[in-house]
Amino acid sequence: MIPTVGFEMRIVTKGNVTIKFWDLGGQQKFRTIWERYCRDVSAIVYVVDAADRDSIPISQSELYDLLTNSSLGGIIPLLVLGNKIDKSESLSKQALVDQLGLETMTDREVCCYMISCKDSINIDAVFNWLIKDSKTAK
Numbered sequence: 001m002i003p004t005v006g007f008e009m010r011i012v013t014k015g016n017v018t019i020k021f022w023d024l025g026g027q028q029k030f031r032t033i034w035e036r037y038c039r040d041v042s043a044i045v046y047v048v049d050a051a052d053r054d055s056i057p058i059s060q061s062e063l064y065d066l067l068t069n070s071s072l073g074g075i076i077p078l079l080v081l082g083n084k085i086d087k088s089e090s091l092s093k094q095a096l097v098d099q100l101g102l103e104t105m106t107d108r109e110v111c112c113y114m115i116s117c118k119d120s121i122n123i124d125a126v127f128n129w130l131i132k133d134s135k136t137a138k
């Protein structure tokens with residue numbers, strides 16, 4: 001897999017629901033565009049490498065900086081995905097929730113799942129979360 005350069009748009013259809021994803025590059029040089037692509041979305045999905053323990057503090061501060069933009073205040077739900085749980089060194093869900101300070105985010109709906117893209121663990125739960133409000137989504 002190669003790093004996402006800037007962003008990529010993908011449309012995924014599951015059942016009778018079609019989801020438009022803006023996949024944003026995570027490298028530092030692309031973080032300034034996150035805010036622009038998160039405005040007016042139905043949900044923000046924030047994927048962290050749960051096996052890279054040293055990167056969690058920076059993931060926490062970048063998430064905090066993103067969500068404190070006034071354009072993203074309050075309403076947009078947040079789904080945090082702790083990826084790479086196939087790796088033995090990955091954090092527990094509670095440790096990830098604690099280190100990202102998710103329980104202190106009370107102004108919006110926040111959910112966290114631990115997943116493995118490699119082993120397809122919990123991917124259905126992610127889709128079910130994304131489509132749960134689709135009857136009322138914009």
Ligand SMILES: Nc1nc2c(ncn2[C@@H]2O[C@H](COP(=O)(O)OP(=O)(O)OP(=O)(O)O)[C@@H](O)[C@H]2O)c(=O)[nH]1
Nearest residue numbers: 001002003004024025026027083084086116117118
């Ligand atoms: N073990 C394991 N490796 C994974 C998993 N998901 C992705 N990877 C690997 O992690 C590396 C990074 O994957 P990318 O998809 O490029 O990561 P990204 O977060 O999109 O990176 P940016 O596009 O730079 O934001 C690749 O080598 C993937 O094969 C997983 O669930 N388990």
Ligand SMILES: [Mg+2]
Nearest residue numbers: 003004024025
């Ligand atoms: Mg990418």
